[in-house]
Amino acid sequence: MKIPAATKPALWGAVGGALAMTIFGFAVLGWHGARGAREMAATSARDAVTAALVPFCVAKAQGDADPARMAKLKAETSSYSRSELVRSSGWSTLPGMQGSDYSLATACSEQLVAAKAGG
Numbered sequence: 001m002k003i004p005a006a007t008k009p010a011l012w013g014a015v016g017g018a019l020a021m022t023i024f025g026f027a028v029l030g031w032h033g034a035r036g037a038r039e040m041a042a043t044s045a046r047d048a049v050t051a052a053l054v055p056f057c058v059a060k061a062q063g064d065a066d067p068a069r070m071a072k073l074k075a076e077t078s079s080y081s082r083s084e085l086v087r088s089s090g091w092s093t094l095p096g097m098q099g100s101d102y103s104l105a106t107a108c109s110e111q112l113v114a115a116k117a118g119g
Contacts, residue, residue, distance in 0.1 A: 050103045053094060057108035058115070061091040073112060082109035 025031040032040065064070060069089050076082045083105045086092050092105035 046103065050101070050107050053101075053104055054107045054111055056094055057086070057092050057104055058111050060094075061086065061089070061108065061112055064089065064091070070112075073109065079106070079109065082113065085109070086112075 026033075061070065061073075069085070073082055073085050076085060083102065086105040086109045087100040087102070090100070092108055093100045
């Protein structure tokens with residue numbers, strides 16, 4: 001059986017095209033490998049849990065018996081200081097949690113400040 005002369009360049013073109021498409025896909029089109037997909041899934045899950053717990057943190061803050069803490073939070077200008085105030089007040093520590101979660105405290109403080117600005 002005789003192989004046509006154009007077969008070798010066609011095969012090299014197919015290999016080169018596949019390689020170029022792979023590089024282009026990962027670099028430009030946003031393709032991810034298994035590790036990147038796991039990291040994206042973990043980040044998405046963490047963000048979803050934080051978003052689900054923020055209303056409980058806000059309710060705990062609004063129901064606090066010490067109104068001075070809320071006044072101090074609303075007067076604070078630094079987002080880091082507001083987050084630390086939420087953590088030290090215990091508003092971001094919910095039943096069953098071992099300790100305060102920083103991302104929950106940050107989201108809660110942002111929600112509390114937004115409620116102040118809106119109302």
